Amino acid sequence: MDKEHKKHLEARAKVLKAMAHPSRLFMIEELEKGERCVCELTEMVGSDISTVSKHLSVLKQAGLVADDKRGNQVFYRLRVPCILNFFGCVESVLEAQVNDHSAHLKIVTL
Structure with missing residues (x-):
């Protein structure tokens, strides 16, 4: 594996x-349903605002989310x-795992 390919795989990871x-x-x-403020996500997740903010920071650093500061929110x-x-x-x-497990159980019970 060359350096460029490795860098790309690391970015995916x-x-x-x-x-x-x-x-x-x-x-x-x-x-997915639309933009949310940190306060809404904090309430939905059921964690403290610091924890939710850290999670959002991880998602932002990975390029998955973007933020927009409006006043205090x-x-x-x-x-x-x-x-x-x-x-x-x-x-x-x-789903495939469930199907494989079900198929295995049928074989075992026969």
Whole structure:
């Protein structure tokens, strides 16, 4: 693997790592519905504002969300809504796992 390819794969990994937390996945899902302020996300997630802000910072550094400060509030939006297409693929993997597990159980019980 050459250096450029490795750098590109590392950049991909950064995006995937940024999403690799249930609260961040939830925030991405909520931002799909539209822009949200930190206070709304804090209430929805059920964590303190500091924790939610850190999660949003991780998503922003990975390039997944953008922010806009208005007065005392900061609003976030998805920068690239196509990231949600990835969730469909993840759901397919989960469904395949369930199907494989069910098939295995049928074989074991026979």
